[in-house]
Amino acid sequence: MQLFNFIQSKTNLPSKGIENTVQLLNEDCTIPFISRYRKEQTGNLNEVEIGEIVKFKSQFEELEKRKVTILKALEEQEVLTAELKQKIEATTDLTVLEDIYLPFKKKRKTKAETARKNGLEPLAKMIMSQRVNDLEYTASKYINKEVKTIETALEGARFIIAEWINERTDIRNNVRYQFNKFASIITKVVKDKINEEKAQKFKDYFEWSERLNSIPSHRLLAILRAEKEGFIRIKIEIDNERALSKIKDRIIHSNSNCSQQLSMAIEDAYKRLLMPSLSNEAISNAKQKADDSAIQVFAKNLKQLLLGAPLGEKTILAIDPGFRTGCKVVCLNAQGGLEYNETIYPHAPKNDARGAMKKISSLVDAYKIEAIAIGNGTASRETEQLIRKMRFNKDVEVFVVSEAGASIYSASKIARDEFPNYDVTVRGAVSIGRRLADPLAELVKIDAKSIGVGQYQHDVDQAKLKTSLDTVVESCVNSVGVNINTASVSLLSYVSGIGPKLAENIIKYRDENGAFTSRNDIKKVARLGNKAFEQGAGFLRIKNPNNPLDDSAVHPESYVIVEKMAKDEGCIVADLIGNKELLQKIKLEKYCTKTVGILTLKDILSELEKPGLDPREKAKVFTFNQNIRTITDLHEGQLLPGIVNNITNFGCFVDLGIKESGLIHISNLSDSFVSDVSSVVSLHQQIIVKVLEVDSVRKRIQLSLVK
Template identity: 45%
Template sequence: MANVETEGLKVKASAGAAEGQAAENIANPKASEYEEPKEKIQVSAEKKAEIQERILKQISAELQLPAGKVKTTMELLDEGNTIPFIARYRKEMTGELDENQLRDIEERLQYLRNLEDRKIEVVRLIDEQGKLTDELRSSIERAVKLQEIEDLYRPYRQKRKTRASVAKERGLEPLAAWIWKQPRQGSLEEEASRYINADKQVGSAAEAIQGAMDILAENIADDAKIRAWVRRYTQDNGIIRTEAKDAKAESVYEMYYSYQEPVKRLPPHRILAINRGEREEILKVGLDVQPDKIHDFMVRQIVRGDSVVRDVLRTIVEDAYKRLLAPSVEREVRGEMTEAGEEQAIKIFAENLRNLLLQAPIKGHVVLGVDPAYRTGCKLAVIDDTGKMLEIAVTYPTPPNNKVAEAKAKFKQLISTYSVELIVIGNGTASRETEQFVAELIGEIKERKLKYLIVSEAGASVYSASKLAQTEFPELDVAERSAISIARRLQDPLAELVKIEPKAIGVGQYQHDVSQKRLDENLKAVVESAVNHVGVDLNTASPSLLSYVSGVNATLAKNIVKYREENGKFSSRQELSKVPRLGAKSFEQCVGFMRIAGGRNPLDNTPIHPESYDVVDRLFKELRIELAQLGSQQLLALLQTLEPEELAPKLGVGVPTMRDILDSLQRPGRDPRDEVPAPIFRTDVLQLEDLVPGMELTGTVRNVIDFGAFVDIGIKNDGLVHISQLKNGFVKHPMDVVSVGDIVQVWVLNVDQKKGRVGLTMKKPQ
């Protein structure tokens, strides 16, 4: 077997799972003992090329993408190009890989390069111990996962004091080697008696034997082949069991008070729920697996024929598994389960966030934003159709003040003064009482068509207390800023929500239980993708919005705004190059995503990159039309007759770029969000008591999770459409059917008045 032959005793200077670690949170996949490289190891050019080729082949095989496309993408990334830029403006080079494929390549490239760095470091560390063999080097270089490398390195890693390390200090390694040879003759007790040594604290043959057994148990637990097999077996056959620490205590984890499920069938959201219950010390969690087959496998790997130490070796195997290997593998398996759960939670959050950010903006309306509360009153903010704050006020229509008449007078005065058309209410504390008040108010105002909408105020308090909010509105208090944020979320969700830390927006599941670094990385990529998909108005965008544009960081975003404030509006994209510290590379990456309405060049209000302006010039000359005609019906009709496949060779450009140019010329100044359905506005309130099974309602999907979707139907709490009720037939995941922001028809299934819960279905009743 690998690494547990006779030579193994000489090279294994460290233990398997260090004792005492069982008390660690075994659901934590980040609890790592890996030694990090202290400095970057220098690698020859030939070795770098070999590694690059190996990574290229692996990514191509894993993602099932042509090697040429992967290679080009790797080169573009290494040159400092961003994903949005490559996806939009380098389609010919990548063979039109989409943004998701590009991000997959980027992620795998980073992982595999880190993997290769770790291989080099591990080879160096083992070589410095004088224990590196050709076979071991080859095994390390063939590894395709970090876990494989760490399994191979485990026997050589320095670690804290263990029973085996103490036995080695007492000089018992030769006795362990004697046992490992599995002699057919001789006496173990007689052999062990030679190691009795008062100076080394070995007082008897039994003590010597126990020490040798500890050394061998640790070596067996460290063996890469055995660990890999036991890990796989545990993943395939393990059972997660949970029970309550206090069965009488009420909690949201009651379904897990006496629960079990096979490891391989446990869905991601239940993994994270169980982990949270364990972390909050409400649940006790264990991973059970029948040890008999594991023992049999390990014995077959180790025990050879009949020997005088056969029974001793069997005892060592049992000890190696029970004391060292089982706790360690349980941590690893639970860690891998947690990582899978986290990946799913992050994926769901990212998809929901993207759909939320790309909700249709409601333009051209004066809006009254309401941040509801009880004791401190409802904060009001009137903003014009550009998002400018016009007036701030506070009223007290809710308990305990109940100054309804006074509040109505103030609302009516603001509505009349500023010609308010929409009222937006935050969904926090006192929101439904405020909604009732607003619905009554709308009924009293006959001279104008007023509507209201309840929006999620998740993250509004985070923004209101931020330095950005303090800079924007230094004279206002936190609650007043929150009312402005609530109102602006209706006018331009993307521009307002980018001011808030993405994970505070609240459209996921268990986002606070996952790796925050990994979550932040993914959500930042989502926001970046959404911002660049829409594009930004260079003359109105905030620093927060600009900082997500391809090639622009926070410093450059502030410099752009400062330049705008000092020099007036940008009149052309080219003027961006004058912004301090915005170099040629940043200009190339960002300029195509900037928009200038009414500038010197009409193309500056399109997604066409300035590097393609000469293509447009040649196209217009061939068509014998002027650039000033951009946006006219005459030009639109003409452009719709053109074939990009025919034009591209004539104009010396690729077909994908030609296609994008023609599409952009047909819709200058287009906002892709305009194609998304507008939210549902209301004029009257719906109570939980009004609902009866079978009632048909129109609602808005607010959140999509693993087991269903939450839909706002106009009552205090969103109703749940369970995955089984999304449509007739099998549904693999709710996201295959609905997305955040979708307007859906639902029917009431059941109503729980006591808990305030409503079950909904999207399957039309017969």
């Protein structure tokens, strides 16, 4: 099967779009570039659809690579026939391919192999034929120095038959089908672990049984973690009698001594070979599906987090709150630069609230602070209450900001390189402030797994998780666009076509030559060639440029089109920017070429109307209920404001302004059925919830969504 046919069979996307997209990918074009600037070639495929093409292209290449390895191995064994070769080449599924190869796979020493060396394969063939009249007499002929009795001869023959049965594709597929359809996962607690404190969070799964094909991903991952940590044992079960019966129906078609031997061989093959192999395959497949589901949730959450509302270029005072060690305070300029840092001690044990308020008031005036960002960790509520008591000489907005991953950043090489002369506490406070100004620019510096917006992220396939999260970050960075004159190495690294090394070269050029004044200047960066410029230029912004198009998503390759539009309208390019009335007069058909069609031209016009528009909303102030300070202040029936701080397949967690987050189970999100939590709520959404149940001992809060 050809690559294009393979992808189309998996996606149902148009063949021309697939073909052109694969060609662009082979030319080292990125997903953001293809989806944004090559719409005519792809037939307007979006990033998700192009991502699917990338995924199945990789699967096909992996399959083809495996075929080459298998064909080479079969040639070396001198067992490759034209029919077998054709069968392998026609295969489109890796599992089927491995089943075809199984009989020829080099095996370690097996019972069947020993029986063959003892000369028992002819006897096995005769038993399989079910045409032997006197089986004992026939078997006696195979007694030798290694095979001392008739029973030993028959047992050896059964080992060979069991291996044949295990290697039959039709039998494996039949048993595989029963695992896929009817298997249950059964758990049992490890008795000597039952009272361990760490085991209690898995208490629900000490004795558990559920259909494997319908178990929710979060539950399967929890069970597998419990097994990995040694608290439970698991097994996969199907109806063994039913499975054995179906195998026997395929093989036994007589009632003789041979059929009795075959029945024994089938039971041995099932118990010793088929069952272990296919039960492992079943749990592996279920784990893979659970991984995919968990990764999808994580990716959705990460996208929402990265595209969170920025406050923008404001002077910010950021506070990393604490009790004993005090609250670390930093003042940042509008570009996120550190201007000042200080430690205040408003809380126990020092309780210098008055001195802390006086210091903050003077800093707000001295550094013309426009907003205050308070981390949501330890002492957050107390610090927020202190700040809200204060009266400033100007309007100062107060925000509570998620600290998730801030400690990871503050101890990282990136943070050390940015602030070599400051300790981790200062760096953490800077990160909190910068997150308020621009979540995307700051969060790209942190390993996405450490941000804490997924479920069981450390249990899933780590390579697959990284690929998915990197794709999300790349998509978000390029959808927003990057100011090349202020962006960090981390942010620039995710720009289409750039990567870490070129990002470093851009920063080095900027440091040595000053700010870029046009997109053409980007070509002067060391090792940044035509391909990298083509891929990245449209996503890089120059603020206050000579050419207004340099601060837009219009690609330099299309500047000539815009210039022609302006000339035809009797004006300059700057006159088109934001001029909706003038732009509506332009007849797009006039500017179509072999490579530029209506889709691209519509994008250009849309961008000219609102050039460089940030697709994100602006940050909004939010206030928790000031009377709720700990879980003991909660009671059933309360209506409270909250912020969604994590989304899973089974519901969402809500920050109520206290240490413990509350859970809105998926069944409590709406009066009607909800299949996807993300269709009802989004990360960092401000909502009103109702308290359903409070378990102070287990630190659990059950909520329902009000609005």
